[in-house]
Amino acid sequence: xxxxxxxxxxxxxxxxxxxxxxxxxxxxxxxxxxxxxxxxxxxxxxxxxxxxxxxxxxxxxxxxxxxxxxxxxxxxxxxxxxxxxxxxxxxxxxxxxxxxxxxxxxxxxxxxxxxxxxxxxxxxxxxxxxxxxxxxxxxxxxxxxxxxxxxxxxxxxxxxxxxxxxxxx
Numbered sequence: 001x002x003x004x005x006x007x008x009x010x011x012x013x014x015x016x017x018x019x020x021x022x023x024x025x026x027x028x029x030x031x032x033x034x035x036x037x038x039x040x041x042x043x044x045x046x047x048x049x050x051x052x053x054x055x056x057x058x059x060x061x062x063x064x065x066x067x068x069x070x071x072x073x074x075x076x077x078x079x080x081x082x083x084x085x086x087x088x089x090x091x092x093x094x095x096x097x098x099x100x101x102x103x104x105x106x107x108x109x110x111x112x113x114x115x116x117x118x119x120x121x122x123x124x125x126x127x128x129x130x131x132x133x134x135x136x137x138x139x140x141x142x143x144x145x146x147x148x149x150x151x152x153x154x155x156x157x158x159x160x161x162x163x164x165x166x167x168x169x
Contacts (some may be wrong), residue, residue, distance in 0.1 A: 007083060011055060011079050012076070015035055015077060016073065017073050018071070019031045019068050020033065020051050027059060029067070030059070031059045034058065034106055035079070039051045052085055056099070058101070058103065064140070073158070076108070078111040079101070081104045085098070086098050086100070
């Protein structure tokens, strides 16, 4: 009887480069990118030390296409996956070893509307299926005067624009 085992990796870090989406000859999507994780500690002498680890991440199929569409260099990500080790012979004949994390799920932590150079906002549009129909322009009061109060109240629109920071996603 085989004993149970677990190969699970959980990382929170920043993307070190934009994802690279490719397709296998069979048409399967594969996306690879890098994630950096940081660690800092204080020594006994009070000196603060930092350590950075770089991880190679690979996503397959629909998850790969999602990564290519949503992820960019510098974004903060939480990801789960499993670790694999493989080796290959380089062009120079030397055997090389690679450690990769095969991603199974991820969550974005940062706000992609915030730019890296000063916290400004990027004017990005969301797909229509996420935003719904655009609100109508405010009706003139004369047009609403001939209708019942209830009908006029349902046609009122929000005067202020929605602040993108108030949207929960």
